[in-house]
Amino acid sequence: xxxxxxxxxxxxxxxxxxxxxxxxxxxxxxxxxxxxxxxxxxxxxxxxxxxxxxxxxxxxxxxxxxxxxxxxxxxxxxxxxxxxxxxxxxxxxxxxxxxxxxxxxxxxxxxxxxxxxxxxxxxxxxxxxxxxxxxxxxxxxxxxxxxxxxxxxxxxxxxxxxxxxxxxxxxxxxxxxxxxxxxxxxxxxxxxxxxxxxxxxxxxxxxxxxxxxxxxxxxxxxxxxxxxxxxxxx
Amino acid sequence: xxxxxxxxxxxxxxxxxxxxxxxxxxxxxxxxxxxxxxxxxxxxxxxxxxxxxxxxxxxxxxxxxxxxxxxxxxxxxxxxxxxxxxxxxxxxxxxxxxxxxxxxxxxxxxxxxxxxxxxxxxxxxxxxxxxxxxxxxxxxxxxxxxxxxxxxxxxxxxxxxxxxxxxxxxxxxxxxxxxxxxxxxxxxxxxxxxxxxxxxxxxxxxxxxxxxxxxxxxxxxxxxxxxxxxxxxx
Numbered sequence: 001x002x003x004x005x006x007x008x009x010x011x012x013x014x015x016x017x018x019x020x021x022x023x024x025x026x027x028x029x030x031x032x033x034x035x036x037x038x039x040x041x042x043x044x045x046x047x048x049x050x051x052x053x054x055x056x057x058x059x060x061x062x063x064x065x066x067x068x069x070x071x072x073x074x075x076x077x078x079x080x081x082x083x084x085x086x087x088x089x090x091x092x093x094x095x096x097x098x099x100x101x102x103x104x105x106x107x108x109x110x111x112x113x114x115x116x117x118x119x120x121x122x123x124x125x126x127x128x129x130x131x132x133x134x135x136x137x138x139x140x141x142x143x144x145x146x147x148x149x150x151x152x153x154x155x156x157x158x159x160x161x162x163x164x165x166x167x168x169x170x171x172x173x174x175x176x177x178x179x180x181x182x183x184x185x186x187x188x189x190x191x192x193x194x195x196x197x198x199x200x201x202x203x204x205x206x207x208x209x210x211x212x213x214x215x216x217x218x219x220x221x222x223x224x225x226x227x228x229x230x231x232x233x234x
Numbered sequence: 235x236x237x238x239x240x241x242x243x244x245x246x247x248x249x250x251x252x253x254x255x256x257x258x259x260x261x262x263x264x265x266x267x268x269x270x271x272x273x274x275x276x277x278x279x280x281x282x283x284x285x286x287x288x289x290x291x292x293x294x295x296x297x298x299x300x301x302x303x304x305x306x307x308x309x310x311x312x313x314x315x316x317x318x319x320x321x322x323x324x325x326x327x328x329x330x331x332x333x334x335x336x337x338x339x340x341x342x343x344x345x346x347x348x349x350x351x352x353x354x355x356x357x358x359x360x361x362x363x364x365x366x367x368x369x370x371x372x373x374x375x376x377x378x379x380x381x382x383x384x385x386x387x388x389x390x391x392x393x394x395x396x397x398x399x400x401x402x403x404x405x406x407x408x409x410x411x412x413x414x415x416x417x418x419x420x421x422x423x424x425x426x427x428x429x430x431x432x433x434x435x436x437x438x439x440x441x442x443x444x445x446x447x448x449x450x451x452x453x454x455x456x457x458x459x460x461x462x463x464x465x466x467x468x
Contacts (some may be wrong), residue, residue: 146384150402158401166387206392232270
């Protein structure tokens with residue numbers, strides 16, 4: 001693609017992770033947003049922040065929180081090593097708006113990682129691979145193959161999709177800021193389910209990268225137990 | 235559809251579960267096929283068989299095993315209450331061939347449940363709902379919504395699919411035998427990833443039904459831990 005120029009890794013590009021913790025976690029059946037639930041004695045969100053802070057000594061974080069949980073988030077991170085690299089903003093009506101709020105805090109060109117706070121099991125290794133590919137190719141979207149058959153609803157009917165061609169999309173969805181920021185200067189659409197779909201809407205193809213089985217989204221109470229087992233065994 | 239006639243539940247149709255345990259479980263990184271791995275002290279397969287045996291007192295089971303594990307399977311089930319309702323056959327080259335082998339043991343019209351042995355967390359309630367819908371509508375394919383974004387590979391490129399229309403397919407895929415058996419009189423195709431795709435290839439639409447989040451396929455070592463947690467909390 002003529003409009004994507006490789007960024008030179010040796011120039012040490014700025015790294016900013018926009019961690020989206022705007023959700024209200026209604027599926028958990030509790031009042032606490034799921035990113036604040038405890039896993040091995042600490043909030044899910046803290047596990048996520050630690051992995052990003054560890055990944056690169058110059059990784060900066062923009063934490064997007066629900067407005068009425070902003071104080072809680074600030075308090076929670078007050079003793080975290082590396083907390084001086086975290087800045088805060090509040091979430092919007094949808095994920096799109098929350099990411100847009102986070103991106104507005106950027107002040108210079110950067111590699112931007114947009115990550116779900118509730119995917120707290122990602123590894124440093126995945127973050128680094130995303131960084132390197134995004135420098136070279138402009139974007140890095142982690143995906144894993146499907147182990148189940150997948151169908152597409154079409155009105156009352158449904159049809160099987162070719163499983164070998166299906167990919168399950170994860171985060172951090174990683175982009176060079178000169179690709180991501182212009183893409184977010186667009187009105188919201190309901191088919192914007194992730195950052196890749198926003199960038200593609202602008203006509204720019206995204207590049208996939210191998211994700212991680214363990215990098216699951218915590219959406220159900222059982223996922224907390226799964227996550228605890230992963231932390232126990234890894 | 236003119237060719238699907240409702241079966242009367244009051245006539246108590248024959249019920250046969252074809253439990254497919256033909257896989258070699260290479261992803262587990264161990265030599266034991268994954269359906270024989272232990273969960274809470276008993277093989278995964280035994281958990282699955284027990285739920286089917288419990289679901290209806292007249293549920294019959296056709297257990298499809300790898301040829302070199304047939305003796306192991308017979309020994310394993312020797313003390314199982316209801317073992318007289320289990321018959322055995324051996325698996326084929328693919329899942330399609332294994333199911334075909336299982337179906338060849340049927341001797342009378344029945345509601346047929348085709349189930350992955352490694353989905354050992356399904357509930358009696360799901361089996362009953364599948365039975366009732368298959369009697370009425372000819373088929374019942376359990377599905378759950380997608381919580382992740384899904385993409386379809388198209389050569390080197392990929393495109394986002396509309397998430398709200400995506401369904402993740404589970405088992406038991408349940409059919410009236412007059413629909414399922416004729417569909418299996420066809421040569422194997424690589425796009426037969428499940429029973430629904432075989433039936434549709436014959437031009438018969440399938441009917442979806444609400445599946446269960448807990449009804450996951452055990453494909454990775456971590457899934458064993460997940461399953462243990464489900465059994466612990468339910």
